[in-house]
Amino acid sequence: MTGTAPVAATPGRGPAAGTTARPPGPAAGPGGPLAELRAARMVWRREMLHFLRDPVRTAVSLLQPMVFLFILGVGLSRMYAQAGTGAGVGGYLVFLFPGVLVMAVQAPAVSVGASIVWDRQSGFLREMLVAPVRRSTLLLAKCLGGATVATCTGLVVLACCGLVGIPYRPDLVLLLLVQSGLTALVMTSIAALVACTIRRLQTFNTVLTVLMTPVLFLSGAMFPVSAMPAWMAPAALANPLTYAVDAMRRTIGARLPQGQAEALAQPVAWGGWHPTVAVEIGLVAGFCVAALALSVRRFARIE
Amino acid sequence: MLRTRRSPGRAVAPPSADGPPAIHADGVRKTYPGGVEAVRGLDLTVGQGEMFGFLGPNGCGKTTTIAMMCTLARPTAGRIAIAGHDTRTAPGLVRRHIGLVFQESTLDHDLTADENLRFHADLYALPRAAVPARVDAVLGLVGLGDRRHHYVRTFSGGMRRRLEIARGLMHGPRVLFLDEPTLGLDPQARADLWRHLGEVRRAESTTLFVTTHYLDEAEQCDRIAIIDHGRIVARGTPAELKSVIGTDRIDLRTGDDPAAARGLRDRFGLTSTVGDHGVTVRAADGARLVPRLCAGLDVPVFSVTVTRPTLDDVFLHHTGHRIRPADPASTTTPGGPA
Numbered sequence: 020m021t022g023t024a025p026v027a028a029t030p031g032r033g034p035a036a037g038t039t040a041r042p043p044g045p046a047a048g049p050g051g052p053l054a055e056l057r058a059a060r061m062v063w064r065r066e067m068l069h070f071l072r073d074p075v076r077t078a079v080s081l082l083q084p085m086v087f088l089f090i091l092g093v094g095l096s097r098m099y100a101q102a103g104t105g106a107g108v109g110g111y112l113v114f115l116f117p118g119v120l121v122m123a124v125q126a127p128a129v130s131v132g133a134s135i136v137w138d139r140q141s142g143f144l145r146e147m148l149v150a151p152v153r154r155s156t157l158l159l160a161k162c163l164g165g166a167t168v169a170t171c172t173g174l175v176v177l178a179c180c181g182l183v184g185i186p187y188r189p190d191l192v193l194l195l196l197v198q199s200g201l202t203a204l205v206m207t208s209i210a211a212l213v214a215c216t217i218r219r220l221q222t223f224n225t226v227l228t229v230l231m232t233p234v235l236f237l238s239g240a241m242f243p244v245s246a247m248p249a250w251m252a253p254a255a256l257a258n259p260l261t262y263a264v265d266a267m268r269r270t271i272g273a274r275l276p277q278g279q280a281e282a283l284a285q286p287v288a289w290g291g292w293h294p295t296v297a298v299e300i301g302l303v304a305g306f307c308v309a310a311l312a313l314s315v316r317r318f319a320r321i322e
Numbered sequence: 323m324l325r326t327r328r329s330p331g332r333a334v335a336p337p338s339a340d341g342p343p344a345i346h347a348d349g350v351r352k353t354y355p356g357g358v359e360a361v362r363g364l365d366l367t368v369g370q371g372e373m374f375g376f377l378g379p380n381g382c383g384k385t386t387t388i389a390m391m392c393t394l395a396r397p398t399a400g401r402i403a404i405a406g407h408d409t410r411t412a413p414g415l416v417r418r419h420i421g422l423v424f425q426e427s428t429l430d431h432d433l434t435a436d437e438n439l440r441f442h443a444d445l446y447a448l449p450r451a452a453v454p455a456r457v458d459a460v461l462g463l464v465g466l467g468d469r470r471h472h473y474v475r476t477f478s479g480g481m482r483r484r485l486e487i488a489r490g491l492m493h494g495p496r497v498l499f500l501d502e503p504t505l506g507l508d509p510q511a512r513a514d515l516w517r518h519l520g521e522v523r524r525a526e527s528t529t530l531f532v533t534t535h536y537l538d539e540a541e542q543c544d545r546i547a548i549i550d551h552g553r554i555v556a557r558g559t560p561a562e563l564k565s566v567i568g569t570d571r572i573d574l575r576t577g578d579d580p581a582a583a584r585g586l587r588d589r590f591g592l593t594s595t596v597g598d599h600g601v602t603v604r605a606a607d608g609a610r611l612v613p614r615l616c617a618g619l620d621v622p623v624f625s626v627t628v629t630r631p632t633l634d635d636v637f638l639h640h641t642g643h644r645i646r647p648a649d650p651a652s653t654t655t656p657g658g659p660a
């Protein structure tokens with residue numbers, strides 16, 4: 020079966036003698052910001068296609084945060100209630116909720132890094148690298164795609180907020196969604212930074228597993244920074260996730276009835292000063308920009 | 323699959339009068355940190371529309387050369403121009419004018435053929451309106467028209483390679499680089515791929531720059547360069563290269579081999595060797611000699627086989643070693659009976 024399909028809109032086909040040797044077919048565009056945007060959209064779309072075509076992976080990656088929230092969280096909150104901390108049964112669950120949200124966006128965000136390593140190992144990365152597109156465009160689009168996927172996953176956890184006693188207020192849900200989006204982007208950019216440095220997928224997975232557990236524990240997701248001893252607290256204060264978790268927790272706390280869940284919700288403090296939620300979000304965003312800039316630089320050096 | 327007689331008109335693509343050559347390399351060197359000299363002074367000109375074969379054993383500098391031509395690596399010295407654009411000063415322009423088919427698969431197996439091609443169209447900013455027709459056209463060229471919406475993971479190795487060729491053609495490149503396009507394919511898939519490459523040439527008039535270490539495949543190229551240890555050791559059309567070797571091999575099975583050998587020496591002045599399977603003799607134009615041999619020898623002749631010199635012989639002649647000793651394909655398939 021030989022392909023004699025019509026070569027559409029291609030005058031002068033075949034190397035006829037005397038004609039110019041310009042091959043038929045549309046020429047590549049001249050580049051420019053619009054072309055970069057279009058390439059970025061495609062890279063982003065590819066992440067979404069992979070996400071939508073693999074619902075099993077999403078379901079499995081949601082399993083862990085759900086276990087933390089509804090098994091560990093419920094158990095611990097009842098323990099606290101029996102110990103008489105005054106937080107009530109729902110108190111710890113509300114406290115834990117932002118942490119679980121962070122966990123939910125972590126897995127898909129990290130898997131973007133893994134997919135960079137995988138693309139490199141499988142060869143697909145070369146297809147992108149030889150294209151007439153800026154490398155920064157490719158990496159940023161990839162990170163945005165990963166953050167979008169992660170935010171969509173986080174949305175599933177967010178939808179459970181009523182079960183732990185957080186009201187379904189549109190403004191609250193929207194704020195939390197934006198914040199988890201930003202958190203997702205931070206973790207995606209960290210994963211991308213690691214991915215640009217590591218060639219082997221197994222190494223990458225090990226490194227991130229080892230890296231992400233202490234980062235999560237030292238973010239105030241499960242126990243407050245105020246409860247940390249003096250040697251531990253500085254590590255938490257240097258961790259961008261701490262501010263992401265704290266900002267979400269205070270966003271929730273501000274919209275709860277007075278007195279509920281306040282026992283555990285000691286906001287992060289620098290000395291005696293509590294940075295405002297806006298400052299915290301600014302910090303996270305700043306860290307995100309720095310990590311992205313660094314990974315763009317690393318990405319540009321590949322090969 | 324093999325054609326020993328080629329139409330002379332297409333043997334060498336004439337350097338096109340309009341526009342620069344497809345590839346022009348001038349004194350190109352590549353030295354890696356640590357002092358490894360992968361490419362040591364390479365001069366090369368490939369005309370527009372030519373099918374150019376780049377031959378050499380593994381580790382001879384082929385892949386490095388392609389990487390430099392594709393702007394993926396910078397030459398340590400020298401200059402490369404693709405369709406007149408310098409790879410160092412105008413890498414963006416070069417990239418718009420080249421298509422690449424790598425040794426390893428660079429497809430996304432979790433997307434369909436159509437999606438892979440559209441991804442490419444967006445990366446290269448093809449005019450949107452032209453994309454659907456172009457996808458049809460390139461898939462048709464490589465015989466995958468009916469697989470457009472199938473996932474790549476369901477494709478065989480040969481189909482994947484053909485899809486890569488289709489993708490490399492999407493943006494109408496001046497030069498399509500194919501780095502070992504048939505590596506790891508079975509003979510049937512290899513033959514298929516080359517048939518489709520022929521189609522591509524006819525329809526697209528794209529310059530094809532192919533590296534391979536299957537010498538039978540190199541026979542189909544207009545011109546060949548043999549590279550060894552980072553240098554080009556021979557170049558020319560397959561016929562020219564083989565004419566350097568000069569002689570055809572004639573194998574005779576006769577009723578009395580020693581007598582035949584004597585006759586060859588006395589009447590034709592040819593030195594022959596007698597082996598278990600008959601008499602072997604070398605001569606400049608074997609095919610024309612056969613009738614005279616049959617008439618002139620006194621012994622009964624059962625069979626005559628004329629073998630033209632193969633590129634394997636050429637390669638051995640210039641480099642002192644076989645291109646890939648362990649590979650059965652290069653020892654059995656090249657240079658079938660003429």
